[in-house]
Amino acid sequence: MWKLKLSEGSDPWLKSVNNHVGRQFWEFDPQLGTPEERAQVENYQNEFTKNRFQMKHSSDLLMRFQFARENPCEMKLPVAKVKREEEITVEVVDNTLRRTLRFFSTLQTEDGFWPGDYGGPMFLLPGLVICLYVTGALNTILHYQHRQEMRRYLYNHQNVDGGWGLHIEGSSKMFCTVLSYVTLRLLGEEMDGGDGSMEKARKWILDHGGATLIPSWGKLWLSVLGVYEWSGNNPLLPELWLLPYLFPAHPGSLFLHYLQIL
Known part of the structure; x- marks a missing residue:
């Protein structure tokens, strides 16, 4: 089962000026969790895949499931259900705010930050995979479970028409569709794999x-x-690159304009 590791860094080559505060990464532990908990995680994954066209974001369900196990918080306060034109009392507001604070406190790490999925751009992962592939380190750095979840991530954010957008809610673009297709192949997906998804992308x-x-x-x-x-x-x-950043032909300015027109 996957476990979110927070503010840690044991690799001697990995340095941080703030002692890794705010760092987050997923680690796979085959012995972690009970059979019931593993089944629940699998259910979350399947539900997201099934509803991926209605809910584009993962909602951090696996992280919230882990935090609920490690930092349980009982919501003993009553849920406020205010009907239209009903008077809202001070007690209702107070209970609602207390429930909110308790809920978000369970999602906060010990060093103060709130972790979360960076579920946006679809052009970052392909660069990582391509670099690891050309350097011959793909299977060394990314174990089977990592490659499997990367494939799941790409499939979950594939549009109905078979392409991929610039971000997880974007319409299909040639840029991310080609890179996502190539990435899936590098991650070990067959040419006609993915229950027809690869064929649709092609x-x-x-x-x-x-x-x-x-x-x-x-x-x-x-x-x-x-x-x-x-x-x-x-x-x-x-x-x-030596030109002032505000100069229209500066590569940085061109890059921002490039993203806007994609």
């Missing part, structure tokens, strides 16, 4: 002109992977 790419229509940032990643010629990339003079 069809979306072909129907919209093919992978060569991916934007420049995507072409760069494909070139790093060795499946796209470097000559197909638009060159960028390194001296442009």
Whole structure:
């Protein structure tokens, strides 16, 4: 079962100026949890997959389940159910605020921060996987359970039409659709795997002109992977980084504009 590790760092190569405060990562422990708890976790995963088109975000259910086990908090105060035009008393407001404080206190870590899923951009994970693959460290750094959950994550955020958006609620774009498809293949997914999801993704790419229509940032990643010629990339003079950041041609400004038009 997965366990969220908080504000820890045992790797001698991993340094932090604040003693890892605020750091969070998931670690897989096959011996963790009772059979009932593991079944509950599997149920959360299945429910999210089943309802992924109605609820795009994971709602941090696995984290909340873990915190409820480690830091239980009894909600003995009554739930306020106020009907329309009913007078709201001071007691109702007080009980509601107390329940709210108790609830959020169970989600707070010992060093004060609230962890949560960074469930937004769909263009970050592919870069990590491609880098690990080209350096030959993919299976060393990412164990089977990590690769399995990464595949689940990508499938859960695939749109109905077969593509992927720039973020988990975005409409399908060539940029993230190509990178997500490539990432799934690198993570061990078969060409026709995913109960038809891979075929749908491939069809979306072909129907919209093919992978060569991916934007420049995507072409760069494909070139790093060795499946796209470097000559197909638009060159960028390194001296442009010396310009003031507010200059329209500064790479940083171009990057922000690039994200806006995707």
